[in-house]
Structures are given as C-alpha cells and as structure tokens.
Amino acid sequence: MIRFDDKTAFLAALGDLTQPDADAIEAAGVRQAMLTKPAGSLGRLEQIAIFMAGWQGREKPRADRIRAVIFAGNHGVVARGVSAFPAEVTVQMVANFRNGGAAINALAGACGAELMVVPIDLDRPTGDICVEPAMDEADCLAAINAGAAVVEAGLDLLLLGEMGIGNTTPAAALCAQAFGGAADQWVGRGTGLDAEGVARKVDAVALAVARHGADCADAFEMVRRLGGREIAAMAGAALAARMLRVPVMLDGFIGCAAVAPLARDNGGIVHHCLAAHVSAEAGHARLLDALGLEPLLHLNMRLGEGSGAAVAAQIVRSALAAHGGMATFAEAAVAGAL
Numbered sequence: 657m658i659r660f661d662d663k664t665a666f667l668a669a670l671g672d673l674t675q676p677d678a679d680a681i682e683a684a685g686v687r688q689a690m691l692t693k694p695a696g697s698l699g700r701l702e703q704i705a706i707f708m709a710g711w712q713g714r715e716k717p718r719a720d721r722i723r724a725v726i727f728a729g730n731h732g733v734v735a736r737g738v739s740a741f742p743a744e745v746t747v748q749m750v751a752n753f754r755n756g757g758a759a760i761n762a763l764a765g766a767c768g769a770e771l772m773v774v775p776i777d778l779d780r781p782t783g784d785i786c787v788e789p790a791m792d793e794a795d796c797l798a799a800i801n802a803g804a805a806v807v808e809a810g811l812d813l814l815l816l817g818e819m820g821i822g823n824t825t826p827a828a829a830l831c832a833q834a835f836g837g838a839a840d841q842w843v844g845r846g847t848g849l850d851a852e853g854v855a856r857k858v859d860a861v862a863l864a865v866a867r868h869g870a871d872c873a874d875a876f877e878m879v880r881r882l883g884g885r886e887i888a889a890m891a892g893a894a895l896a897a898r899m900l901r902v903p904v905m906l907d908g909f910i911g912c913a914a915v916a917p918l919a920r921d922n923g924g925i926v927h928h929c930l931a932a933h934v935s936a937e938a939g940h941a942r943l944l945d946a947l948g949l950e951p952l953l954h955l956n957m958r959l960g961e962g963s964g965a966a967v968a969a970q971i972v973r974s975a976l977a978a979h980g981g982m983a984t985f986a987e988a989a990v991a992g993a994l
Contacts, residue, residue, distance in 0.1 A: 658804040658896035663793060663876045666800060666895070670875060673898055673924050676710030684709035684717070690984040700952075704930070704972055705979035711903040711928050712812065716980040719973045722769040724815035724962050725806045725893065726753055726760060729776050729799070729885035732784040733864075734822035738857040740848045743781060746821045750775045753819070759959055760817060763966035767973065769815060776802055776885040785826055786863040789881040796880040796888050803892030811902045815932075815969060816893055816911050817962020818886045821847075825857055827913035828939060829864040829882040833872050834916040835946040839865065844909070844938030878917035890914035898928050905972070907965040908935035908958065912943050919947055932968035933957055 660666040684706045689695060696702065708717035728750050734743045752758045753773045764771040776799055782790035791799065807814060828842035839861035845854060868881040879888045891914045897904045906912050906929050918925040931949035934941050936958040944951055952968045985991075 658807060658899055659801055660797065660804065660892070663797065666797070666876055667874055669895055669899060670918055670922050670925065673922060674901055676901070676928070677713040678710070680713045680715060681706055681710040683715035684979070687715055688979065690986070691982045692985055692988050692990050693982070698978055701975040701978055704975035707930070708903055708972065708976060711901050713901065717976055718812050719768070719969070719976050721810060721812045722767060722815065722969055723772065723806070723811050724760065724764045724769040724817060724966055725772045725774060726817040726819055726962055727774045727776060727803060727886035727889040728778060728819040729823070729887070730778050730781040731820060731822040731826060731884050732781045733786060733825050733860055734781070735784065736786065736856055736860050737853060738825045738860050739822040739846060740853065741821050743821050746819055747778050749819050750778070758961060759963050760961040760966060763963055767966050767969040769966060769969060772806055774802060774806065774889065776889060782884050785829060785882055786860050786867060789868065790826065790883055791880050791885065791888070793880060795885070796876065799885040799888035800892030803889030804896035807893055807896040807900055807902055809900045809902070813905060813969060813972060814893065814897050814902050815905045815907070815962050815965035816890050816914070817907050817965060818890060818910050818960055820884055820886045823884055823886065823910050824937065825860055826882055826884050826887060827910040828857070828861045830878060830887070830913045830916050831939060831943050832861060832865050833869055833878055833882055834920040835943070841942065842939040846937070875917040875921045878920070883914070887914045891918055894918065894925065894929065898925065901928070904929045905965040905968055906931050906949070907962045908933065908960055909937040909940040909943065910960060911962070911965070912940065912947060912949070915947070916943065923948070930968065930972070933964040935964065
C-alpha cells in the first residue's frame with residue numbers, strides 16, 4: 657500500500673511519475689492490426705485497449721478487478737449559502753450508499769465494480785476557504801493517505817467518485833488557481849442553485865483565490881488551502897494509482913478538479929487517466945481542455961458519486977472485449993487486411 661510520510665514525499669512522487677509499459681503498448685498495437693476488421697474501424701475503442709495495455713503491462717488487458725470508490729467530506733464554506741442543500745445531506749447520502757440505494761450502487765453493479773465508501777471526518781467540516789485554509793498540513797496529509805489506501809497493485813481500473821455538499825465551490829477555486837480565469841468562468845449551479853446562490857458562490861471562489869493564491873506554491877498547498885478532504889483523497893488516490901500503474905477513470909467536475917493542482921505541477925499526471933464524461937456543470941468542459949483530456953461520454957450528467965465513471969467503465973469493458981476476444985486474420989482464415 658502506498659503511503660506518503662509527509663508533504664515532501666507527496667511532491668517527490670508527483671515529480672517522478674511512473675510510465676506505461678512500452679512493450680505492452682507495442683504488442684497491443686500489433687494485435688489491433690491483426691484483428692479481423694479494417695484498421696481504425698473501432699475508433700476510440702482501439703485507443704482505449706492500447707491505453708489499458710500500457711498501464712496493465714499486458715498485451716490483452718483485463719477488466720476483472722474494477723474498484724469504484726466514493727470519498728465523502730464536508731465543507732465550512734457551505735455556511736456562505738453556496739449550496740442548495742444543507743451539509744447534513746452528506747452524512748445521509750453516505751448512509752444511502754452503504755444501504756445500496758444510490759445511483760452509484762446500481763451503476764457500479766452494472767459495470768462489475770466493487771464499491772467502497774470512505775467518509776472522512778464528516779463531523780468536522782473543513783475551514784471556510786474564504787478566510788482560512790481548508791485543512792492544516794496533518795489533516796491534508798491524512799486525507800491524501802486515505803485516498804492512497806484504497807489503491808492496490810493489480811486493480812484493472814479505479815473509478816474515483818465523491819460526495820460532499822458544497823464541494824463544487826472548492827473545486828472551482830482549485831481550477832481558478834491552477835489554470836487562471838475569473839471565478840465566474842469556473843462556477844456553475846452545482847446541485848441546483850438559483851441566480852443569487854450562484855452569485856454568492858462566485859464571490860466565495862474569488863475571495864478564496866485572493867486569500868490563498870500567493871501561498872499556493874505547490875500542489876499540496878493548493879489542495880490544503882483550497883480543497884476538501886474528499887478532494888485531497890481523490891488526489892492521493894490518483895497519484896498512488898500512478899505509482900502502481902493502475903489506470904484511473906475520472907468522473908465529473910469535482911473529480912477532475914482534484915487532479916488540477918497536480919497537473920499544474922506536472923501535466924503528465926493525467927496520462928494514466930481517462931475522463932468519463934463532460935458534465936453539465938459549468939466549467940467542466942473548460943477543465944477537461946486544460947487537462948488535455950477528451951471525455952468518453954456527453955450525457956448531461958451532473959450527479960457526482962462516480963456515476964459517470966461507472967457508466968464509462970462499460971465502454972472500457974467493450975473495448976477490451978473486442979481487443980481480447982476477436983479473431984486475428986490468421987485465426988479466422990481471412991486473407992489479408994480488410
């Protein structure tokens with residue numbers, strides 16, 4: 657299991673990223689060229705299969721061990737009226753996940769994923785990022801390690817999800833800090849804010865970036881000051897997955913925002929990641945462009961929970977089924993390439 661002893665260890669790992677297996681990529685590409693279909697005719701499914709081969713280190717990648725994880729955290733900035741729901745809904749939804757009643761329960765089951773729920777200090781909201789850091793260094797490191805702890809060598813795919821009332825506000829602040837732009841370019845309606853609520857949210861993001869921007873010298877400080885525990889956990893999980901060569905499926909705006917601070921320091925952090933979808937949340941398409949990720953789906957989803965990641969995992973399963981299950985020209989006694 658990956659564990660970061662301190663901030664320095666986290667940043668060192670981010671600066672020295674594991675790379676995919678070049679031999680497996682080559683072998684998977686050769687196999688694709690031998691399959692009974694015109695070259696490129698399965699489009700992005702072919703690219704996904706080769707991507708998965710590189711990170712799994714095998715010519716025929718698998719989707720037997722898919723793990724979906726929901727990290728949950730609460731946010732002090734909610735007191736500013738930046739969410740349409742009260743903070744206690746986070747606890748209630750965690751109970752719903754554990755009872756099997758949420759969308760992610762159904763969708764994780766449909767794609768064959770094991771579901772884990774990791775609530776982090778829900779009785780202790782983060783600091784109000786408009787006036788103070790979200791977490792102290794120990795808190796942030798603990799949340800990062802809570803994320804790293806869910807990653808095991810040998811997982812075929814990791815789906816990252818979250819639950820945290822108000823967390824589109826710190827997510828927008830992280831994006832503004834990482835990639836620039838005005839607060840209103842990153843802020844959306846979240847769970848259904850009215851115009852006045854959106855205005856409060858824009859003000860909160862602008863205040864947070866103004867308060868902490870000068871101190872966000874590295875990815876750890878960005879997450880610590882502007883993020884949240886579930887966001888820090890997703891960042892830790894994404895980095896730990898990279899260290900163990902486990903491919904990651906990012907979900908929506910918040911999941912992608914969790915890797916934004918890491919990408920600002922080292923853009924290669926997203927090379928083991930797939931973007932599940934572009935959500936209906938304002939700012940997500942802009943964020944995907946900044947990260948250099950092309951979403952697999954565009955379904956106007958905005959639920960979170962890792963729901964989009966679970967749906968997109970079905971695309972990965974299809975890509976690997978075709979890659980591993982089709983006959984080659986020689987096996988099918990088909991003469992020449994189509």
